[in-house]
Each structure stands twice: as structure tokens, then as C-alpha cells.
Amino acid sequence: MVVTAGGVSGATAPRPADAKGASTSAPVLPARFTQQKVQWTACGADVTPKAVPGAECGWVKVPVDYAAPNGETVKLRVSRVQAKDHAHRLGSLVFNPGGPGAGGAADVADGNWQAGEQARARYDLVGFDPRGTAGSGQIKCPDGVAQEPENPPRTEAEATKAFADGARRARACQRASGAVLAHMDSVSVARDMDVLRTVLGDAKLNYTGFSYGTFIGQQYLKLFPGKVGRMVLDGVVNPAADxxxxxxxxxxxxxxxxxxxxxxxxxxxxxxxxxxxxxxxxxxxxxxxxxxxxxxxxxxxxxxxxxxxxxxxxxxxxxxxxxxxxxxxxxxxxxxxxxxxxxxxxxxxxxSGGGKPTPQEQRTEENESVSMSGVLCLDSPSAPKSPKEMLDTADAFAKQSPLFGRSYAWQMIDCATWPIAPTGAAEPVKASGAAPVLLVSYTDDQLTPLANARAVHRQLDHSSLLVRTGQGHGAYASERPSTCTDRAVDRYLVGGQLPDKTVTCPA
Structure with a gap:
């Protein structure tokens, strides 16, 4: 990407992957990134106040803009829990919880995500907070700026005011957050993961992405097909949908x-x-x-x-x-x-263990909301661009669903008024030469429907689809374990054994 005083003016066109499997659309990184050493120490309260025994935390530095790697940098907060069977360790298994805008360092450090029993024994589990989220240069918005409308506007005057308020709110966020706001896209996060892979000493990236973390994994597949190890995409996002x-x-x-x-x-x-x-x-x-x-x-x-x-x-x-x-x-x-x-x-x-949120939890929730916009508005094209277009879109959605249509349409207001143009494109994931991928989904997933996993299964020639019967979001290593699901995923992660092209597990 090229950053100007007005934000993102364009994106570097993708090029074919080189012989080593890395996309050549960005300059070669200086050794200060690829050869850095993580100083692992006990995790502090900034990550989690309840770290599991043996959890370690550290920092990995990456460029804000991969097109200009000698410019500004951002430090990524990372965590690690080492393999229980260290003598038979297979490497690192990197985890991302999705969001977008959610950090993953705490999930690994506090044991909220532990993978399946066999994978946990053989891999170092590694979590990280993506750029601009949680501990990794959290983007922010100042207090006191105009809030989103509580009720979807119905008139052109109301819509015009909502757009003006949204633009003012977004510009305030841009001023408060700095350069990283223009580089929150998932392509940049995928490049960050490749730096993390190198720093961890792994020849291939072994990865489990949950929800929007599946979209980050898809970007890695496209950028670095030759560097893909064993990849599990659970609760799948369809990259071909705008x-x-x-x-x-x-x-x-x-x-x-x-x-x-x-x-x-x-x-x-x-x-x-x-x-x-x-x-x-x-x-x-x-x-x-x-x-x-x-x-x-x-x-x-x-x-x-x-x-x-x-x-x-x-x-x-x-x-x-x-x-x-x-x-x-x-x-x-x-x-x-x-x-x-x-x-x-x-x-x-x-x-869910929540109750009334503490002030810190409230701030975290607000920050995640900002981070979500920061990612989605760069990754996803086609938000309505004017008050009239938004009103027309909301009317069309309301005809589809009187219960949800208008409200869901107006959730696009942040990206409709975002000050930085989207750099992503709605297109199928193609990863020629990449290792086979395991896709996982519930039959009933309201956040990432099974239809998404089936679409990506068709897009990826070398993939298997594991469907868990029931309702939920995130079928592997969940709070409600499925022996069939966890064993099938672990067999793939540990032994490289994929299930059939499509297989169903009971709830």
C-alpha cells in the first residue's frame, strides 16, 4: 500500500508467488525483522491476570507498511505455552480468534484456547494480538465524538446527519490512532504471521484460525502457498462475498x-x-x-x-x-x-460469565468495536457510499426481513463513512501449490453459516470439510467438546491425516 497525507491512495498489485512460496508484492524484509529474537518472560497483567502455568509472553516487531519496511514499526504482543511432549514437539501452532479486532495472546496465555489434547501435547501453542488490537498498538477513538444512531434513519435528513456524524467520528479515530489505521487489513496481518513464523523458527506455518481468523488464514494461503503447513479454518468466512x-x-x-x-x-x-x-x-x-x-x-x-x-x-x-x-x-x-x-x-x-462489565472490560469491548471497523473497512468493498444509497439499501433489506433487514443494513455505516478506501477485494481464495487445508463448521452457525465453509471448500482444490452437527460457532476444541471433531482435527494436525472430502461428526 502507498500511504499519503489523505490515507491510502492505492494498493500494490498482487504478483505470482516466487519459487519459495512467498508473494513478491512487497520488498524483502530487512534482517532486523526476520532475525529478531523473542525475549520470552512470564505473562503480565497487561495480557491476562490468570495465566496458566508455563505461559510466556513477548514482543515481535513488524513494519506498519510492508511496502515501506524502513518506516514506522508496530510491536505485536505474542504468547506461548510450550508443548507438553517436548521430546516429540512438531513446532508452533499459531492461533487467531477472529473478531475481527480480537486479540489472541490472552486466549493462549490464560488457557481459554488449548487446542485438542493430542495437538496440545505436540505443539507450542502461540497466540498473538493482530496489529492495532489489544496489546499490539491498539487503535482508538477519542471520547466525546458523535455516536452511531440508536435507530436506523428513515429520512434523507436523518441519513445525511448520520453520515456527517460517522465521517466526523472516523476522522477523529484516524487522528488518534496514527499510521497503523491505514494498515489494519488482513493481508498485512498475514504478512505479520509470516514474520512470526520465521521468528519462531518454523519452516512452515501451522495455524488454527477461528471465525474471521479463517479470512486471515486465507490471505496467508494466497500470499505464501509454499509456506503453509497444517491449517485449520474453523467457522469459515467466505472471501468471495462482499x-x-x-x-x-x-x-x-x-x-x-x-x-x-x-x-x-x-x-x-x-x-x-x-x-x-x-x-x-x-x-x-x-x-x-x-x-x-x-x-x-x-x-x-x-x-x-x-x-x-x-x-x-x-x-x-x-x-x-x-x-x-x-x-x-x-x-x-x-x-x-x-x-x-x-x-x-x-x-x-x-x-456466559459476563454479568455487568467492569470499566476495563467496557473499554476493551469499545476498542474491539473500533478495531473491527479498522479491519472490515479495509478488507471489504461495496459499502453504500451516500445517504440515499444507504436508505435505498436499508429499504431493500427491510423487504427481505422486517425483523432484521433495516438494522443489519445500517451496521455498514462505519465503513460507508470510513476515511480510508478499502484495499481488499471480494474474490475466491486460490492457493495453487499450498498444502491441503481442513475446514470445520457447525451445521447451524448463525455467525459464519455452513454455506460459507461449503463455498470455500469448492474454491480450494485441496481441502476437506468437517461438519459438526448442532448449533454453535467454533466446533474444534470448544467449551462443549466433540470427541469425533477433536480427534479428527488432531489427527490432521499431528499426523497430517485429512478426513474424507466431506465428513460429519455428531454433536
């Missing part, structure tokens, strides 16, 4: 989840919202339409709109554990009491 296509699929996936919820109510004989699946869907859609015309009042006096219903409903239908509490909350809301939905939200937070 931002609008992703948003439309999110809408469909949420609608499908509501339909499953309604079907489950009918199957259990619960007719409080309707006696058939279609009747329940009509009840919810009619309620959403009424909220458009006349919002209710929440306990704190604020308006409860269709957008609020979309938010609560979208969160509640992601997991079947929430369904039993969702029904009485919706029944109460239909009778004018929306406070039960607030309690449902608080209960979900408590279930």
Missing part, C-alpha cells in the same frame, strides 16, 4: 434462526406466540411493524423500537439455551412490557 452480500446472508441466517425457534415452540406445544410456525413468524413481524409506527417505552424511559427488538431477538436466537426465557419475554413485550427483554439480555451476559 460487505452487502455478507450482510444479506446475516439477515437470512437470523431469520432462519427465528424460524427454528418458532418451530421448536410448536413442537413442544407452546402456543403463547401462535399455534403454527408461520403464525408465530407473523406475530413477531406484525409486532416489529407496529414498533416502527409507535415505539414502546422501556423501563428507563427510552424508546423501544423495531431496532431494539432486532438486537434482542438476534442475540437470543443464537443459542437454544436462551429460547425458554425468550418466549415469556416476548409475550410480555407484546402486552407492552419490554423490561423482560432487558432482563433476558442481562441473564445471557451472566450465563
Amino acid at each position: 460487505m452487502r452480500q455478507v450482510a444479506r446472508l446475516d439477515v437470512k441466517t437470523s431469520d432462519d434462526a427465528v424460524r427454528r425457534y418458532a418451530h421448536d415452540l410448536v413442537a413442544r406445544g407452546d402456543h403463547r406466540l401462535g399455534s403454527t410456525t408461520e403464525e408465530i413468524l407473523r406475530t413477531l413481524t406484525t409486532f416489529a411493524t407496529k414498533l416502527d409506527r409507535k415505539p414502546l417505552r422501556a423501563a428507563g424511559g427510552e424508546e423501544f423500537t423495531n431496532a431494539a427488538l432486532s438486537t434482542y431477538l438476534g442475540m437470543a436466537v443464537t443459542g437454544e439455551v436462551s429460547w425458554k426465557r425468550l418466549t415469556p419475554a416476548l409475550v410480555a413485550a407484546l402486552h407492552g412490557d419490554v423490561s423482560a427483554l432487558d432482563r433476558l439480555d442481562a441473564g445471557a451476559a451472566g450465563e
Whole structure:
């Protein structure tokens, strides 16, 4: 990329990979990057206050702009837990949790991610905070700048104000964050991973990417096909889908989840919202339409709109554990009491160990939101570019889904007003010469649908697809372990043995 005073003016065109498998679209890195040594020390509270025994942390320096490696640098926070069976160690297994905008150093250091039992024994597990996230030069936005609209604008005047506020907010973030904001793209992160691979002393990159971490892995496949070792992509992002296509699929996936919820109510004989699946869907859609015309009042006096219903409903239908509490909350809301939905939200937070976030957790969440925009707005083309285009897009989405369409469309406002032009492209992943890749997905994944994994499976000639039956996001080494899934992935990571082209594991 070429950085000018106004941001990114263009991207270096990709070139074919060289004989060693590395893309030649960036200058050769100076030895001060490729030959640096990590000074491993005990992990401090800046990474995690509850590190597992033996966890170590350090720093790896990389250039902000790979087209100008002698310019500014950024330090990446990295963590490591060494292989339990050190005598039979296979190398490093690098992990990324996705987000985008989430750091991975803490996940490895505190044992939140430990891989499967066999892989954990044979690999050093390595986590890192991608550039501009968590401990790696966290990008930030100053307090006091205009916030996103709580409710999707409906008029051109409201949309124009939302665009002006968004542009002002984005420019403030750009000033506060510095040069790294223009280089948050996943291609740069993939290059960072290759520096990390070199510094760790591995001839090949062994990698497990979760959710948006699968997109980073795909960029590595394209850039360094000859350097790919064993790669697991779990909860797969489809790189051929642009931002609008992703948003439309999110809408469909949420609608499908509501339909499953309604079907489950009918199957259990619960007719409080309707006696058939279609009747329940009509009840919810009619309620959403009424909220458009006349919002209710929440306990704190604020308006409860269709957008609020979309938010609560979208969160509640992601997991079947929430369904039993969702029904009485919706029944109460239909009778004018929306406070039960607030309690449902608080209960979900408590279930996941969250509860009321601490000030530090609140700041971390806000920073991750900024980092997410920093990555997505560079990686993903095709966000609406004007207030009218956004209004038209939102109207089209609302026709597709009265429950989710308009709200999901307006989630593109950050990238619609981002001050730096996108450098990525929506295109299939091709990795000629790369080692085979293992793709993993749940059958029901509301965040990265199985359709994504199937699409990438078609794009990659040498890949296998492992499908775990059930609902969830991230099927390997999860909080709800699947012996079939974990053993199949570990067989690949440890012995290089891929399952059949497509294989299904029970929940």
C-alpha cells in the first residue's frame, strides 16, 4: 500500500508467488525483522491476570507498511505455552480468534484456547494480538465524538446527519490512532504471521484460525502457498462475498434462526406466540411493524423500537439455551412490557460469565468495536457510499426481513463513512501449490453459516470439510467438546491425516 497525507491512495498489485512460496508484492524484509529474537518472560497483567502455568509472553516487531519496511514499526504482543511432549514437539501452532479486532495472546496465555489434547501435547501453542488490537498498538477513538444512531434513519435528513456524524467520528479515530489505521487489513496481518513464523523458527506455518481468523488464514494461503503447513479454518468466512452480500446472508441466517425457534415452540406445544410456525413468524413481524409506527417505552424511559427488538431477538436466537426465557419475554413485550427483554439480555451476559462489565472490560469491548471497523473497512468493498444509497439499501433489506433487514443494513455505516478506501477485494481464495487445508463448521452457525465453509471448500482444490452437527460457532476444541471433531482435527494436525472430502461428526 502507498500511504499519503489523505490515507491510502492505492494498493500494490498482487504478483505470482516466487519459487519459495512467498508473494513478491512487497520488498524483502530487512534482517532486523526476520532475525529478531523473542525475549520470552512470564505473562503480565497487561495480557491476562490468570495465566496458566508455563505461559510466556513477548514482543515481535513488524513494519506498519510492508511496502515501506524502513518506516514506522508496530510491536505485536505474542504468547506461548510450550508443548507438553517436548521430546516429540512438531513446532508452533499459531492461533487467531477472529473478531475481527480480537486479540489472541490472552486466549493462549490464560488457557481459554488449548487446542485438542493430542495437538496440545505436540505443539507450542502461540497466540498473538493482530496489529492495532489489544496489546499490539491498539487503535482508538477519542471520547466525546458523535455516536452511531440508536435507530436506523428513515429520512434523507436523518441519513445525511448520520453520515456527517460517522465521517466526523472516523476522522477523529484516524487522528488518534496514527499510521497503523491505514494498515489494519488482513493481508498485512498475514504478512505479520509470516514474520512470526520465521521468528519462531518454523519452516512452515501451522495455524488454527477461528471465525474471521479463517479470512486471515486465507490471505496467508494466497500470499505464501509454499509456506503453509497444517491449517485449520474453523467457522469459515467466505472471501468471495462482499460487505452487502455478507450482510444479506446475516439477515437470512437470523431469520432462519427465528424460524427454528418458532418451530421448536410448536413442537413442544407452546402456543403463547401462535399455534403454527408461520403464525408465530407473523406475530413477531406484525409486532416489529407496529414498533416502527409507535415505539414502546422501556423501563428507563427510552424508546423501544423495531431496532431494539432486532438486537434482542438476534442475540437470543443464537443459542437454544436462551429460547425458554425468550418466549415469556416476548409475550410480555407484546402486552407492552419490554423490561423482560432487558432482563433476558442481562441473564445471557451472566450465563456466559459476563454479568455487568467492569470499566476495563467496557473499554476493551469499545476498542474491539473500533478495531473491527479498522479491519472490515479495509478488507471489504461495496459499502453504500451516500445517504440515499444507504436508505435505498436499508429499504431493500427491510423487504427481505422486517425483523432484521433495516438494522443489519445500517451496521455498514462505519465503513460507508470510513476515511480510508478499502484495499481488499471480494474474490475466491486460490492457493495453487499450498498444502491441503481442513475446514470445520457447525451445521447451524448463525455467525459464519455452513454455506460459507461449503463455498470455500469448492474454491480450494485441496481441502476437506468437517461438519459438526448442532448449533454453535467454533466446533474444534470448544467449551462443549466433540470427541469425533477433536480427534479428527488432531489427527490432521499431528499426523497430517485429512478426513474424507466431506465428513460429519455428531454433536
